[in-house]
């Protein structure tokens with residue numbers, strides 16, 4: 001059937017009403033993928049190109065894992081159309097420069113919202129490199145928590161933060177960061193992935209301590225090849241393209257106001273596309 005052409009979807013897990021995981025078969029991609037890279041997904045030949053961070057990969061099974069938050073038109077379309085037994089029409093990548101796994105001895109890996117899944121392979125890579133890994137992940141409430149065991153298996157310490165205090169500590173991931181910094185005077189690096197507002201808060205939390213802080217930017221991406229300019233970001237006063245120069249950048253250098261203003265500008269179009277799709 002038409003639904004089965006492309007890259008087979010072998011597993012799906014729904015973490016909440018809006019967040020779900022897809023495991024997709026693509027042995028070559030699974031072999032090539034490194035933490036921090038992303039793929040571009042196409043549901044059909046005329047569909048939108050959807051950039052998604054690779055949340056995990058399994059070289060033996062030949063699969064990659066994507067975690068999607070269905071908040072916009074194309075991601076909600078994925079939510080309703082992507083089922084086990086079906087397939088992704090297009091899956092291009094891996095794109096972007098892999099995250100640098102530095103020789104940091106003590107690192108805090110922070111994930112919030114959409115960033116919880118993609119911070120996992122980074123935490124694992126630091127663990128494999130011999131670092132002491134402190135994981136800090138943020139959720140709205142306990143019922144949205146996922147991958148706790150998976151994280152605990154690669155983190156030496158693990159702090160869950162929830163908005164309502166229903167799991168772990170009550171508060172934002174920045175509270176988790178501050179707690180870890182207070183307990184350890186020798187954090188070498190912080191890696192943060194999540195919504196821009198969260199990454200900015202993380203960068204501000206570490207700035208006074210002069211702790212290197214890497215963030216993974218997820219601006220609007222169209223071609224993913226440095227041609228369209230859609231993913232333009234300002235870093236250290238220079239224009240960079242997140243798709244080819246990133247997606248990882250020094251959080252203390254990123255102009256988050258510019259990034260958020262640009263994302264905001266796309267909102268009306270996104271809302272319109274959503275309405276058309278719902279009709």
Ligand code: FES
Pocket residue numbers: 220221222223224225226227228229230231232241242243244
């Ligand atoms: Fe087009 Fe980066 S997505 S230049």
